[in-house]
Amino acid sequence: MGDHVYVTLRDRPGSGSPGRDVVRRVSSTVVLLGIVSLLTDVSSEMVASVLPLYLTAAVGLSPIAYGFLDGIYQGVSAFVRIAGGYAGDRGGQPKWIAVVGYAASALSRVAMLPAAGFAAITAVVTADRLGKGLRTAPRDALIAEASEPSALGRSFGVHRALDTFGAAIGPLVAFALLASVPGSYDSIFVVSFAFALVGLAVLVLFVPNLRTATGAARIGLRRAMRAVAGRPLRRPLAAAGLLGLLTVGDGFLYLTLQQRDDIAAGYFPLLYVGTNVAYLALAIPLGRLADRVGRARVLIAGHGALFACYLLAALPVGGIGLTIGVLLLLGVFYAATDGVLPALISRLVPAPARGSGIAAVQTVVVLARFASSVLFGVLWSVQGPGQSLLLFAALLVAAVPAAAWLLKGVG
Helix, strand or coil: CCCCCCCECCCCCCCCCCCCCHHHECCHHHHHHHHHHHHHHHHHHHHHCCHHHHHHHHCCCCHHHHHHHHHHHHHCCHHHHHHHHHHHHHHCCHHHHHHHHHHHHHHHHHHCCCCCCHHHHHHHHHHHHHHHHHHHHHHHHHHHHCCCHHHHHHHHHHHHHHHHHHHHHHHHHHHHHHHHCCCCHHHHHHHHHHHHHHHHHHHHHHCCCCCCCCCHHHHCHHHHHHHHHCHHHHHHHHHHHHHHCCCCCHHHHHHHHHHHHCCCHHHCHHHHHHHHHHHHHHHHHHHHHHHHHCHHHHHHHHHHHHHHHHHHHHCCCCCHHHHHHHHHHHHHHHHHHCCHHHHHHHCCCCHHHHHHHHHHHHHHHHHHHHHHHHHHHHHHHHHHHHHHHHHHHHHHHHHHHHHHHHCCCCC
């Protein structure tokens, strides 16, 4: 591809002709994994964009019950994230661990068809999130293995941009299906399964089976776990957990906007589109910025955008301008944190234990967000969404300086 093209493809770090600016290159493996995530996110976001309204309006869940289910959606993957990361490290072939995770999530799409009632839906959501937990760290380890150390933020940004492009398309597909056949949730589940299946095929057939470093088998289980639990990760893990505890689930934010602005059910998926478009536009620029000025700084700044998002969503009166503002700020938050955090962590642990290190911080984040969803659901039932968001905003103001101190000198 020509020099004028932003992404130049290559297979592994260090390949390519001498004298070329390797920092400007992104591995073909990263792009292929981005395409897999794009297709998978079309699938998952089709379901996710209708799930809050489906569960509260169609199924009839209370805010507390929805908070618990949203917590499951956010946090159950924690139970297998470290196992997935370690399994990929131990065998040195994380691709096939990721394949199992993607397959489990794909099957959960069709399992939504017969699911009825809280228990059945919870079981299906759990299976989907376990699949996500199993695949995420091995996939991110592949991205790190295929990337130059100086361009990790860019590589994760490119991957997240492709991922988020799919996340923007998914709600549009769901919106089109609901517009064609109002209340046709079954059609959403079937089409979602088809996209997931194509993504799985791309992973199996086209993504190279890179062996990550020497594998934890060579350095030994105890040494790998010491690397993950060692001093370099303690402060970042604490900071990630603290900030994750004060991150309200997207579904709650969108339900708040839907109730405040009386948004029709058919238009609900479009809220996800607004956030994902902002994320898509900013993922690569903020990844590049993180490489230049420090990943910890960009991560902290992203939570400033989340604070502003809470304040706008908590206002008693809204309108299209304020709603768009909330969606854009939420997209800024994800662009500044979602790819930046694994890029930061991947440089703090030895390469053979990289997947385990990324999994460790992801586990802390999803467990914290599980607690956040349950807590916010209870607060919503007691005092409503507006006051609950203001309380979370106040706590975030106190947490951000503490997290900045914990991340001082890191990344």
